[in-house]
Structures are given as C-alpha cells and as structure tokens.
Amino acid sequence: MSAAAAVAGSGASSSASGGGDEEAEITYVSYGGEHHLPLVMSLVDAELSEPYSIFTYRYFVYLWPQLTFLAFDAKDGKCVGTVVCKMGEHRGAFRGYIAMLVVLKPYRGKGIATELVTRSIRAMMESGCEEVTLEAEVTNKGALALYGRLGFIRAKRLYRYYLNGVDAFRLKLLFPRPDPGFPPIIGSDRDDQHMDSPYL
Amino acid sequence: MIKAEKSLEKTVLSHTGRNDPNRASAARLRPPLPPPPRLPSPTPNPLRRHRRGQAARPIPRLLFQISRHCGCPFARFSSMESSSSSSSPPPAIPTCSDQGVWADASPLLAAACRDLEDGELVHGENFSLFAAMSALEIMDPKMDSGSERSGYNSIEEAIEDGVAPIPLSLDRTLDVQRSIDVMDHLFSCEATWHKGHTLAQTVFTCIYLMRMERTSSHAVLNSFCRVLRATCNAVICVVSTARTHEEEDLFTMSFGLPLKDEWDEKCLSILNSVEETISRQLRACKAQALSKKKTLEGLESLQDNPDLEEDYCRALLCRLRFRKHFHHVVTCMRKPHGRGLELARKHIASCLTELSLMLKSQAFLKSQSNITLQGDENCTTASGSQPVGFDVSLNSRLLSPTPPRAVKVLSWSDAIRYFEKLLHDLDVICASSVGPVLENVLHFIVQFQKSVPDLVPRAFLQTLLVQDGKLYGQYLFSDVISRALSLPAIIGDKEFQMNEFVVQLGQLVVNLLKIICTNTAWQRRKLGKSLQDWSTISIQLELALKREFGETRNDIHHENICIRVSKQLIIWTQEHAYWVASRFLILGFELDLYSPGEYCMVYWYMYVVFTKLIEKIQLRVLAISENSRRKGKKKKDHSKDSTRDRDTSFSSSCLLLQCYVLLSEGLSMMLAVLRNESRSFQLPSIFNTERERFIQHFDLLLKAQIPEHISYYSFKESASRACITDLVKYNFFKETQKIIPSLRGSFANEPEKLAELRRIEQVAEHNRIALNIINQVGAGDPSLKVSFEFTHHPHFAVAIVKRS
Numbered sequence A: 001m002s003a004a005a006a007v008a009g010s011g012a013s014s015s016a017s018g019g020g021d022e023e024a025e026i027t028y029v030s031y032g033g034e035h036h037l038p039l040v041m042s043l044v045d046a047e048l049s050e051p052y053s054i055f056t057y058r059y060f061v062y063l064w065p066q067l068t069f070l071a072f073d074a075k076d077g078k079c080v081g082t083v084v085c086k087m088g089e090h091r092g093a094f095r096g097y098i099a100m101l102v103v104l105k106p107y108r109g110k111g112i113a114t115e116l117v118t119r120s121i122r123a124m125m126e127s128g129c130e131e132v133t134l135e136a137e138v139t140n141k142g143a144l145a146l147y148g149r150l151g152f153i154r155a156k157r158l159y160r161y162y163l164n165g166v167d168a169f170r171l172k173l174l175f176p177r178p179d180p181g182f183p184p185i186i187g188s189d190r191d192d193q194h195m196d197s198p199y200l
Numbered sequence B: 001m002i003k004a005e006k007s008l009e010k011t012v013l014s015h016t017g018r019n020d021p022n023r024a025s026a027a028r029l030r031p032p033l034p035p036p037p038r039l040p041s042p043t044p045n046p047l048r049r050h051r052r053g054q055a056a057r058p059i060p061r062l063l064f065q066i067s068r069h070c071g072c073p074f075a076r077f078s079s080m081e082s083s084s085s086s087s088s089p090p091p092a093i094p095t096c097s098d099q100g101v102w103a104d105a106s107p108l109l110a111a112a113c114r115d116l117e118d119g120e121l122v123h124g125e126n127f128s129l130f131a132a133m134s135a136l137e138i139m140d141p142k143m144d145s146g147s148e149r150s151g152y153n154s155i156e157e158a159i160e161d162g163v164a165p166i167p168l169s170l171d172r173t174l175d176v177q178r179s180i181d182v183m184d185h186l187f188s189c190e191a192t193w194h195k196g197h198t199l200a201q202t203v204f205t206c207i208y209l210m211r212m213e214r215t216s217s218h219a220v221l222n223s224f225c226r227v228l229r230a231t232c233n234a235v236i237c238v239v240s241t242a243r244t245h246e247e248e249d250l251f252t253m254s255f256g257l258p259l260k261d262e263w264d265e266k267c268l269s270i271l272n273s274v275e276e277t278i279s280r281q282l283r284a285c286k287a288q289a290l291s292k293k294k295t296l297e298g299l300e301s302l303q304d305n306p307d308l309e310e311d312y313c314r315a316l317l318c319r320l321r322f323r324k325h326f327h328h329v330v331t332c333m334r335k336p337h338g339r340g341l342e343l344a345r346k347h348i349a350s351c352l353t354e355l356s357l358m359l360k361s362q363a364f365l366k367s368q369s370n371i372t373l374q375g376d377e378n379c380t381t382a383s384g385s386q387p388v389g390f391d392v393s394l395n396s397r398l399l400s401p402t403p404p405r406a407v408k409v410l411s412w413s414d415a416i417r418y419f420e421k422l423l424h425d426l427d428v429i430c431a432s433s434v435g436p437v438l439e440n441v442l443h444f445i446v447q448f449q450k451s452v453p454d455l456v457p458r459a460f461l462q463t464l465l466v467q468d469g470k471l472y473g474q475y476l477f478s479d480v481i482s483r484a485l486s487l488p489a490i491i492g493d494k495e496f497q498m499n500e501f502v503v504q505l506g507q508l509v510v511n512l513l514k515i516i517c518t519n520t521a522w523q524r525r526k527l528g529k530s531l532q533d534w535s536t537i538s539i540q541l542e543l544a545l546k547r548e549f550g551e552t553r554n555d556i557h558h559e560n561i562c563i564r565v566s567k568q569l570i571i572w573t574q575e576h577a578y579w580v581a582s583r584f585l586i587l588g589f590e591l592d593l594y595s596p597g598e599y600c601m602v603y604w605y606m607y608v609v610f611t612k613l614i615e616k617i618q619l620r621v622l623a624i625s626e627n628s629r630r631k632g633k634k635k636k637d638h639s640k641d642s643t644r645d646r647d648t649s650f651s652s653s654c655l656l657l658q659c660y661v662l663l664s665e666g667l668s669m670m671l672a673v674l675r676n677e678s679r680s681f682q683l684p685s686i687f688n689t690e691r692e693r694f695i696q697h698f699d700l701l702l703k704a705q706i707p708e709h710i711s712y713y714s715f716k717e718s719a720s721r722a723c724i725t726d727l728v729k730y731n732f733f734k735e736t737q738k739i740i741p742s743l744r745g746s747f748a749n750e751p752e753k754l755a756e757l758r759r760i761e762q763v764a765e766h767n768r769i770a771l772n773i774i775n776q777v778g779a780g781d782p783s784l785k786v787s788f789e790f791t792h793h794p795h796f797a798v799a800i801v802k803r804s
Helices: A003-011 A032-048 A054-064 A111-126 A141-150 B021-028 B046-049 B058-071 B106-115 B129-134 B155-160 B174-193 B214-218 B218-240 B247-252 B264-291 B306-334 B341-368 B412-432 B440-448 B455-466 B477-484 B494-498 B500-516 B522-548 B561-590 B597-633 B637-678 B689-697 B700-702 B714-719 B722-730 B732-746 B752-777
Strands: A026-030 A069-074 A078-090 A093-102 A129-137 A154-160 A168-174 B782-791 B798-804
Touching: A003 B412, A003 B722, A026 A111, A032 A054, A032 A069, A032 A078, A032 A093, A032 B046, A032 B218, A054 A078, A069 A111, A078 A111, A093 A111, A093 B752, A129 A141, A141 A168, A141 B689, A154 B522, A154 B689, A168 B155, B021 B106, B155 B500, B174 B218, B174 B306, B174 B341, B174 B412, B214 B218, B218 B247, B218 B455, B247 B455, B264 B306, B306 B341, B306 B412, B306 B455, B341 B412, B412 B440, B412 B455, B440 B455, B440 B500, B455 B500, B477 B494, B477 B561, B494 B500, B500 B522, B500 B561, B522 B561, B561 B597, B561 B700, B597 B689, B597 B714, B597 B782, B637 B714, B637 B722, B637 B732, B637 B752, B637 B782, B689 B700, B689 B714, B722 B732, B722 B752, B752 B782, B752 B798
Parallel strands: A093 A129
Antiparallel strands: A026 A069, A069 A078, A078 A093, A129 A168, A154 A168, B782 B798
C-alpha cells in the first residue's frame, strides 16, 4: 500500500474549512502505514502534555488505522494535524474512543481539528459504534468547545487526572438509536416492568 | 487526550476483532523507505527523542544500559507491579552469583533486529495489550521517573559531597539561619505533599530526614525532624483509614521511606526540652536587654551574635512550637469517639498563633540573608535563601513505575496560607456538635464541603464520622435510622437491628457518608452509582411488605407496628434516594458539567426531584406526628417542645426546598421560552439530538427510576408548551420572594442558612426583573441577548439581559 494509494483510497482530500486569514489548503488522509507514524508521534509529543510510549502509538494505529487521520498543508506537505482513535466493546456497548487530537498552533482556528474528528466519528458510526468518548483537560477551552459543538456532553469530572495535576472532563457522544417505546404512552416507556408501587 | 498513566484498577478496552480487517495486514505494512541509519551509542540526553519514529531500535543497548546506568530493579520494566508499602529499600541489581552469570545479549538481539522488516512487531504472548499501554520508555525523562539525575547515584554520595552538612555551618549564627531555612522548606514541602503529591518528592527530598540518625548531634534539627516525621506518619494513618479511592494513593505512598524508628515515641519530649532551652535563652535575652549588660552569661547562647540572639530565638521557637501543637492536633483528633476534639481546638488555636509569629519573623530573617530578591513570592523559605540538604531526584527510584508527575513546591507564603486554611477546616470539624441526627450530619457535611476542604481535613472528618461501623464510633446505624423514623420504641430493638433491610440500609448510609466526604468530582460519580442501590432497596422493601402483609392500603395509620415501621422505612429510603439525586444534579453545576443549552433540562429535572423530595419529607412528617399521637400524652412538655422544634425544622426545610422548586421551574421555563421563541440556547444536532444528551446526563436517574415515569418526552412536552404568558402568570420568582421573609425568622440562629436565603433572594429578584424585560420587549425580539451567569448562587443562574 503506497502513500498515494492511501490518499485516493480512503482519505479523500478536501480544502480547508473555516476562515483563517491565510488560505491554507489542507489535505486529509487516512493512516497509511509506518511512514505516517513518526509524523503522528512528533506532533503529539510536541503539543500534548502526557507522555506516550512507542507501544501506545502502535497499539492504536496498527489495530485501527482506519480511525487515525492526518492533515497536511498541501503547499509544503507538512503534517499539521492528526487524530488517533480506537473502538471496541466496553461493558456491553460498542464504543469509540478518541485518544489524541492535535493541530499545530499556527493552523488552529481553521476547522482542521473539527474536520479530523468528524471523519473519525463518521468512521466509528459506520462501523456500528453506539457512542464515542474521550477525556480532555478542563482548561482546554478550544477542545471543549469543539466537542460541545459536535454533541458531546461532559459526563464526568476527573480530579487531578493528568500528570500535570489538571482535572479532566470525560466527554461522551451518544448516537441516536431507534427508540423502542416511541410514540410513548404519556408517563411510561417501561411497560415491561409491572411495578405496582406507591412510588409516585 | 488519553491519560498516560494507567492504574492497575483500570482495564484496557479489549478489542474483539470486530470490524478489524486491518489487523491481519498490520504486520505486513511495508512502506518503501530506505532502512534507517545505524544509531550512535545512546547516552541519556535529548538526542534520543529523534530516534523515536524509526523502526529498528537499539534494544540490546538499552537492556544493557538498565543494569549499568539506571540501577533500577528489573521489576520496574514490567508495569504489573503495584507500589508496595514495605519500608525496606529496593534491592540492587544482583551481582554475579552462583544463581547465574550475566551475558551480553547484544549480538543475539542485533541479529533479531536485522531480521525484522520495517513496521513489523514482535509480539510476545505474555506482553498483553494492557502491558503495551502501560509500558514506559526508559531514559525518557517524560516517562522515566528515575532518569532525571542530580548527578548523585545515592544519598551517601550526596552526603559525602557535603549536600547535607551537620552542623549546617561551623559559624553558629549561620547554622541557626540555615536550620530555619531547612525547617521552612520542609514546611512548604509538607503543604505541597498535602496538596496532592508524594512524600518521596516533597518532605523526603530532605536528606536530614532520610538519614535521621545523622542529626542526633544537632538538637534543634533533630527534634524538629522527628516530630515532623511522626506527624506525617500519623496523618498517613488517618488518610489510609479513610481510604475510598485513588485520590489517596499518591498521598499515602511511602515505599522505601524511613517513616519511623525506635526514638519516635520520645520525639515530643525531645522537642520539649529543646523548646525549654531556647525559651530560657529568650528570657535571658530579654532580662539582659533590660539590665543592659553587654555579654550573654549563664546559659549557653543559641548563636554568637548577641544582637541577633533574641530574634533568632523567637524565630526558632515559633517554628518548634507550631510543630509541637500541630502534632498534638493530629493526635487528639485521632482519639476514638471524638474524645480529643475539645483539646484539639486549643492546640489549633496555638498553631494559628505560632503561624502568625512565623510570619512576623520573616522580616528579620530576610534582613539577615544575602538574598536581595524583593517580593519573590516563589521562595520556599521565609528568608528567601535556598535551603541546604535537599535533593529532588535521589528518591526518584522509589516512585511507582509510572511517568513522573510535575512537582512544584509551594512557596512559603502559600504554605502558611494552606496551613491556616487546614487548621480552620479542622477547627470546624472539632467544633461540630451535630449528634446522632442523620439530617444534621448530612447538612453539616454539605456545608463543610462548601469551603472546598483538602484531602487531609476531609479524611479526618470521615474517620470521625464512621468508626467501627458506627456513627462517631458510638451510634449504631440501625439506631440512627430508627431515630430518623421517630420511633423511640424500636431504638435498640434487636429484631429491628438484625433485619436484613435495616442492615443494608445502614450500609448504604455508611457509604453515603463516606462518599460525601470525598472530593466533589469523585463524589458525584459515586452518588450517581448509588442511586440504583437506594432504588433497589426501596422496591425490595415494597415487595417484602406486600408479601408479608398482602395488599394494604397506602395507609400509615395502620395499627400493626410492623407494617407502620415498614412503610415508614420505605418512605425514609425514598426520601434519601431523592436527596442523593438532588445532590447529584446540583454538583453538576459546581463541576461545570452543564453547557448553557442543557440548563433547561437540568433545571426541569431538578424541579421534578425537589418536588418529590418535599413530598417524601411531608409523608415522613405525617408518619412522625402519627407516632406521637399514638404515644399519647404520657411525656410532658419536653417531648412536645422537641416535637414542635422538629416540626418547625421540617416545615422550614420544606419551605426552602419549595423555593428551590420555584427557582428551578422558573429558570427551566424561561430557558424553554427563549428557545421556543428566539431559537437561542439550541443544542447542536450534527451527530445526535437533544434526546441523546438528556439520556446521557440523566442516565443513572432514569435507570434507577428516580422518579418513575420520567423520560425525555416528559421533558420535551413540558418544554415545548412553555410560553411567556404562563411564565409571567405563575411568576415563580415572585413566589419565591414571598416565601423568604417567613424563612428568615425560622433560620434566625443559623448564619449559613441565612446566607443561603440572601443568595436565593438575589437570584429571584434579578430573574424577576429579567423576566419583566423579556416580557416587555418580547422573547423573540432579535435585539434581545440573554445569558445565564452564576453570579449570585453556585447552582441557580441569573438571567442577564442585554439589548443590542
């Protein structure tokens, strides 16, 4: 699988969305192999505060390459952003997980991160995930706004979660599913439980 | 981003291979790249970083390096080992013995590397996914705690190099000065430890503490360090006892640290004698100053400069005395059944006095040091000088095999502030006299948590509340429950105590008390999880009641005491389920979990839960008054007064809750109106809708059916019907304002409740005004910009209206 084929096959290029003052044309590609790994690693290593071992990166990109995306500045071929994800069974639900999301500082505010995340989420949705989850520092306003706009809720707060002592939010996105009780009889969508209780 | 540090309690998501066609091909990815260059001989420096992305790694070199440079025990390479709490130092790498010979595996591994293609992995059966995720890269300072080196390979080496001299200086004045700096830095380290770091990276970065026996010739330092260490040990015991979850793990970790020895029993008496000596010296100074003599006679002076003697004596004394009194605070508060609380308060007061004297000493100490840094708020000593005798990296190998946490020692002034707050929090705990009434205990804890106490005071509170499975170590929880049901006849009744439901409920109460003593983030998660337990017990009680006695009318006036007790127990359980639910919802605001587009549904749910809570309380009050009626007029005024007091307190609690109901309903409706008419506060709907967000936020409540028959559609229907005319007609905010004056009378003696009334009054007033404006201008008017801020109350927002 060559790099070019990877672009044509799964990634599909697109122009930058969002208004920055510079017209940066951004190409999005799906993870194509070992040659992408150092790009992902150096981006994450430079921008995120948590340290990851080589094993961590390989664990994600080898098992779920279709969920890792890279963004390139078409002008100079520089890798400017990446998203790394996984999905799997978790407590009876098939769930996607966004492990890392990075965009270089000069390229922020152009919707690149949103595009990367959206592609991953779509891939997860198409693979049958019921929900998507991730953690983000409570101080990371940009990330929180991004995910909020996509429909994630702040499900939990995790005290002093990261090594730098910062709290984290666990963000969750639940995909719509067909509702068994719809249209509901007013007051009850739990007909299967015949509870005769003076509870109400 | 994903957290790097994996605790052993977490399980890694296992992939079932579903939708994983790429897995088989992963090992065969072969990008057309030239083979990576041969790597130079690795040294522990940043050069290493650039090699990360390349497939062929110098594995044989690394393994070899572990035995030579790191000196880490091999066990650290595997992440499966949990941090142990043994007090013996870690074993060194074994030298060649009859058990085996060391052989250089480099050629073998080099050959294996050459065999691998780019992108290929060797996967061992026993190297699980969890191990892969938890693996660390040795020598990477971001991940390897042991790789940041100070240059010393051991404490002995550092000592030989003169890092921690005894005495601290041959010049006695300098010796005193430096001792004070050591004490101050230890003080700052102690506060840093309390705030959420390990002992090894804070207090025990002090070589004097790590080799206590060396200080025996230096009375001042020795006594100070001993008492400090004994106090640390005692505090660890308290936090360990209160242990509920991982927050305490970092705090209590003490692997490899010398936390006690046989002299510790006497540490206070050693300190006392040192204190006595310096105290006498101080008196001599003052006497001499009055008599205007030129030399210090009689007692041996502390140091050689007579002009500085008095100030140095004072500076030392307040520090030693703080240490002593703080140790007493901890000891007294640990006494069972709260026996030492009153004495603890006296020592707390003394601590605060000594702290203020420590602050006073700063001017003198600064003037004596050579540091000309003005206003450097980051210095960890009063004088501003760096202390001798500390090394931050010597203990790095004692830390657990996880990436290192950043530790920044608190400044000395911040440490003083920390201890002041700590002492005030402890004082509040000691002064509390809530007795065995559960409602009061719950209310006290909620109130206490408003000041955001740290781990140490929270641990003390929890250990005081729950001892030996009893409230305050004295009251059986079954008795606490029967007291809550106001059935004095069954307090102490063996059958009631042994009843399986009562036992389970007692356990739920214990868990609840422990949960609400933890940090709010963890607290909310656990409260949410506990809802199912409360709900289940309530349902089981009802089923059991039906089984035992058949269908009875929902009548608490029934003759049969068993039926009455059972029914009351059910109501009590349901009441607490709703109380837990209300706390769960409210804490979401404190933790900033809700976005403005979600306030509408949150307030709606709060309105529902508060309404049910009031209902259950009123049922309980009804049952209680029924009990009193049955008891007859045997008891005299005393019980009547207490009945009346209790009734008043119930009715004022209900009235306050009624205010909450009104505010919640008003806010929810206002938000719904704004959304319906101006399309503001909408939620995005790219991947999901409001329904999914509702389900997620209230999942635990919905699953536990607290309350029943609530669904997204109940909310949706209610919200879509909201209109400005109804909002104005019912005017919830004005109704709230009507209730408040009567409550002010009932709460006259309770300052926190009065403060709460003031806050909700502000909320009601501002929202009433905002509503008027919205009504006049028209909710759909495009010039209207409404935002909701928590300016007057942490849970109830205030609408801020702007016209553009």
